[in-house]
Amino acid sequence: MPTIAVIAPGAMGSAIGARLVEHGARVLTSLEGRGAASRERAAAAGMIDADTAELVAADILLSIVPPADAEALARRLAPALAAAPRKPVYVDANAVSPGTIARIAAIVSETGAPFLDGAILGLPPKPGAKGPRVYVSGADTAPALVLRELGLDLRVCPGAVGAASSLKMSYAGLNKGLTALAAIMILAAEHTGAGPALLDELAENEPALLARFAQALPDMAPKAYRWAPEMGEIADFLGPDAAGRQVFSGYADLYERLAADAGKPEIAALIRFAAAAAER
Amino acid sequence: MPTIAVIAPGAMGSAIGARLVEHGARVLTSLEGRGAASRERAAAAGMIDADTAELVAADILLSIVPPADAEALARRLAPALAAAPRKPVYVDANAVSPGTIARIAAIVSETGAPFLDGAILGLPPKPGAKGPRVYVSGADTAPALVLRELGLDLRVCPGAVGAASSLKMSYAGLNKGLTALAAIMILAAEHTGAGPALLDELAENEPALLARFAQALPDMAPKAYRWAPEMGEIADFLGPDAAGRQVFSGYADLYERLAADAGKPEIAALIRFAAAAAER
Structure with missing residues (x-):
């Protein structure tokens, strides 16, 4: 059973988390500093609160945050990623410019974790309905394909980091x-x-x-x-x-x-x- | 047979002119300083070259020029309009801002000619096909209604000068x-x-x-x-x-x-x- 970390449990993150849980994934998130609404959304989705060491031990780490927070999240996780014995694939799925994604890619790559550019097109998935398209681009997109078996409409965007963004x-x-x-x-x-x-x-x-x-x-x-x-x-x-x-x-x-x-x-x-x- | 002056015989002006001619109007235009293409378009449309004194003797004068030329046309015609014993209704049908139309209205009104704000929405009329919508707004839109009998899709836009624009x-x-x-x-x-x-x-x-x-x-x-x-x-x-x-x-x-x-x-x-x- 693959472990997917989804940060943070906002409207999109928790809806993606719920779909992954439905399809058998173990889904971790971080509730540190989050309000009651996030805690309720995460609990309803079946997402498990986890500390940073557990998050970076996941198979895939999905960053789904407001665009302005995307780079800060990578910086915050970088020390734990660098220290992790087995690195997750870090997928930045935020609406950021290719310039921002290049900086985030540099921060993550320095830790030794594989990095993919990601993009979510469409509205959060609802139970039973078709979900948004989740695109990834980068050097090796194969490790992200497991998300397709976990209920996401995962698609490969041809091109390097920056193409999906x-x-x-x-x-x-x-x-x-x-x-x-x-x-x-x-x-x-x-x-x-x-x-x-x-x-x-x-x-x-x-x-x-x-x-x-x-x-x-x-x-x-x-x-x-x-x-x-x-x-x-x-x-x-x-x-x-x-x-x-x-x-x-x-x-x-x-x-x-x-x-x-x-x-x-x-x-x-x-x-x-x-x-x-x-x-x- | 009403006389309509249409200035200038551009793509829109000549197509409007052709439709008016088809419906029995006598359509005047000004070829002064215009190139061969305009002369050909005007001739094909059945529009008649006229001097300024003849233009301002029309029942309705339609200004259909590039937006940047709309005010200059009103200034150029103003002396003749002021001198005309019987004034035409001056309809400015150009894509200009309400500020510009207010200046043009002031120039024309000072000559004693009735003024209407006009707007053409849609592409130039083609033979047999539905034409664009021609809106007018202003104090008294009744004199423009004859254009409806002359084949134009004339509509009254509620409101004063500025509303149609x-x-x-x-x-x-x-x-x-x-x-x-x-x-x-x-x-x-x-x-x-x-x-x-x-x-x-x-x-x-x-x-x-x-x-x-x-x-x-x-x-x-x-x-x-x-x-x-x-x-x-x-x-x-x-x-x-x-x-x-x-x-x-x-x-x-x-x-x-x-x-x-x-x-x-x-x-x-x-x-x-x-x-x-x-x-x-």
Whole structure:
């Protein structure tokens, strides 16, 4: 029975953990410093609290944390990884830029542990439903294939460390960028009184986009605080593309504003528009 | 038989002119300083070359020019409009921000001519096919309704001068912003080797978006030079939304770069991606 360490038991981590447990894996996590919600999620998923020495003794260690924490986690685990007699395969599955993943790869590789770039595309798996796609890229992806037998939709992304992250950045950038664009234009239309006319136009001429916005805007509202730094990672990813960097810095500013939206008038306007759109 | 002046005989102006002629209107235009292509388009459409005094004697004067030329056209026609014994209804149908339309409205109103804000949503009409939507907003839209009998899909946008332009800015911002976003992410994916994986992901999980990109990217390539200033107008339109302004300035820079793309390697990469997408 393979042992998989999943750090941390957030919404995605615990859902992935639950699926691995269902398929017979022993799943460890770290509850050190985590709140009651994480403890409940981990317990419900059948994940076992473990100390650092136990975590680095797993067969595979999956890092699933907020993008801003990905490098710090690798640094924190590095001494224990270096000391471990048998190293796990360290898979960083976070939405980080290829530059960040290169730094994390360097930290982990120095400990002697094999490293894979990873990317999760799609929403957390729900019981019985299809899960997200989990991509890995790197020198030797074979040790990660056991995750496929453990219920994950594991796919190999051709290329070196950085390829899976690039795929994630591109795909997430399209999806979350489109939602940001929708928010910008709908707020502007509402602000100038053209909101109802825009809704009519979209219903008549862009029904697929409108249906997407009806779902995506309410889904975004509680996640804007997370998406802001993710847009920043994508801006980094765009490297030499100054125009693209500017666009994604703007998306990051927008999501930051929406997350902080005092009294939430902008969020309320977007939810109203989405509700009217859902009725078309 | 109503007389409609359509300035200028560009792709949109001449296609609108042809439809008006088909429906029995006498359609005037100005060929002063225009090249051979415009002269041919105007002749094919059945539009009649006219001097300024004749143009301002029309029942309706439609301004359909590049956004950057809209205000200059109003200034150029203002003396003749002021001198005209019977003024036409001046409809500015250009993709300009509400700030720009307010300046144009002031210039025209000072001549005593009635002014309407206008907006054209959709592609130039083709013979036999449904045309674009032509919106008007302003104090008295009744005189524009004759355009409906002359074959245009004329619609009244509720609100004052500025409402039709706001609708246009929002709708065009969504459409052309989405194409810019697609170009940014596809170029980044291609640059990092994740292009084929992104194509597979979209084909499996976002087929409607992928089909849209397959059409929109090749369509954009020859228009990027026009879309760059239009994105700038939309940035102006966004006024107090600093994040949105930043996003649209980035789109403007992107389209400017694509328009100037020496040797066109970026355009070529986008066209290749679109062709592969069309095969899915």
